[in-house]
Amino acid sequence: KNLPRIETDRHALAVLIYMYLLYRHPLRGRKVHDVDPQRDEILTMGEKALFIEHPTDASNRPNLNDVKPSELPWADVEKIPYTVCGPYLKILFERAFIEGLHEPAKRPTADEWEQALIKTVDLMQPCQNPKCEQKWFVFDNTLKPVCPFCGTVYKGQLPVLNLYSARGKDNYLPDNYRIMVYSNQYLYAWHANRNVSPNEKLADIHKKPIGYFVFHQNKWVFVNQTLPKMKDLTEDKDVPINSMVEITDGKKLLLSDEDGGRLVLVQMVNG
Ligand SMILES: [Zn+2]
Incomplete structure (x- = not known):
């Protein structure tokens, strides 16, 4: 038995x-x-x-x-x-x-x-076919986004974020963690730091979004809502709270300079 x-x-x-x-x-x-x-x-x-x-x-x-x-x-x-x-x-x-x-x-x-x-x-994408029965699908990591339920191919520019995190000073390692961006998508504390996890132990201060993406005037931008030390490393500029930063191919963004803090490398996928 x-x-x-x-x-x-x-x-x-x-x-x-x-x-x-x-x-x-x-x-x-x-x-x-x-x-x-x-x-x-x-x-x-x-x-x-x-x-x-x-x-x-x-x-x-x-x-x-x-x-x-x-x-x-x-x-x-x-x-x-x-x-x-x-x-x-x-x-x-x-x-x-x-x-x-x-x-x-x-x-x-x-x-x-x-x-x-x-x-x-974080790999979920809304299907662009308004008649799709499933409405959302999981991106398969192949850089050719297609809805597996209705076969609709994604059209347009789609930012993919590759996450790295700090292990000691200036030592960034890939986290095998990708985020597919869509308009009005929020990021949270567990995206900005690998030591935060969205489980039952999540502190209340970590439950609020840290910022969001929006497709604005034909550009993808990220609006920083709460990150005090966010930095655009490509342009070597701070991204203050309540300001926005354009998301372009190859852009490097530092979300947090704390231990475990995430660095984002942007990859633009053309559908
Ligand atoms: Zn579909």
């Missing part, structure tokens, strides 16, 4: 996140292991478990003839693969349901899921 352990909790957490985001179960596909439904359920969830989206073994793909119309399009894994959740969650789903499905030590921790979900929110 399986007693609850941290590894089974990690499996359950991965299943919950997958179901919450994709409206389907990661292990319930077409495969039948036993004529006895109870025995089949135990095998499907346990020793014979196979990810419905396994890249090389397609034998457990959902059979679309068996699904209810209300379960579409989410039951269609070809149309909406788990990769629509973006690059950070993609890696964790693979560890949970491919590499770690029968090797519990490889399963992601709750903290890894939290970090990936936070970073994924």
